[in-house]
Amino acid sequence: MEALEVLGGYPTKPLNPRARMVRVLLSMTVCMGCLLMLHSFLKISKSRKPQDFYSFEVKDAKGRSVSLERYRGKASPLAQASLVVNVASHSEHTEMNYRSLQELHQELGTSHFNVLAFPCGQFGETEMSASRDIEAYAKNTYGVTFTIFSKVKIMGSEAEPAFKFITDSVKKVPKWNFWKFLVNPEGQVVRFWKAEEPVDSVRQEAITMVRQIILKKRTEL
Structure with missing residues (x-):
């Protein structure tokens, strides 16, 4: 027990294929959300570009x-x-x-x-x-x-x-x-x-x- 605590606890069990797939899909969803936010920000920034001299x-x-x-x-x-x-x-x-x-x-x-x-x-x-x-x-x-x-x-x-x-x-x-x-x-x-x-x-x-x-x-x- 003490040896395991020194090493950081009990070894974790490997993820099963279903859990691994869920984690991958979750990561992809987060990345897609970030890309959409970046696109919206760039679109807003572009719309704020000065359109006339004044x-x-x-x-x-x-x-x-x-x-x-x-x-x-x-x-x-x-x-x-x-x-x-x-x-x-x-x-x-x-x-x-x-x-x-x-x-x-x-x-x-x-x-x-x-x-x-x-x-x-x-x-x-x-x-x-x-x-x-x-x-x-x-x-x-x-x-x-x-x-x-x-x-x-x-x-x-x-x-x-x-x-x-x-x-x-x-x-x-x-x-x-x-x-x-x-x-x-x-x-x-x-x-x-x-x-x-x-x-x-x-x-x-x-x-x-x-x-x-x-x-x-x-x-x-």
Whole structure:
């Protein structure tokens, strides 16, 4: 008796074929249940994938997380359109674009329209290193009041997800600074412009979209 206790007790009897089969079926059932749970989890995760531009979160110039939902306009009397731009502080297009974008931002007003700037340093030495410096430079030099986010990458595997949504939508990646992407209140990209294209064209499209937003809202009142 003592010898058996030292060895861990009495030897167990071998399972009969029926019991062995029950154990195998039970193991298979547990495994199948785990697989079904994993499938459900992956399906839910996929369904939660951002479906529009405003579904993403980004960093502001101070490194704080910001939900782009605030620019959709749900909380305001009117929905909003956005002009998303990859900006740079030391490009040949900087002065003309910053001044034109600021004029457009003021003209259409933040109740209906926003310019959303994403600094990018992937085009040579056209952008500074620190996001706060980029924001301060734009405000102090060009009087910019529209939102400037943290510096991001817009190309390659490290591209900012929100901006990748933009480029994937139009199947185009900017070749240089100051490409512009017009986003409607539903968070979908409806048109884009290259840096060298006239800002007047951007202005006309933005004004048209804002008018449509206002008319739609009036019909709903």
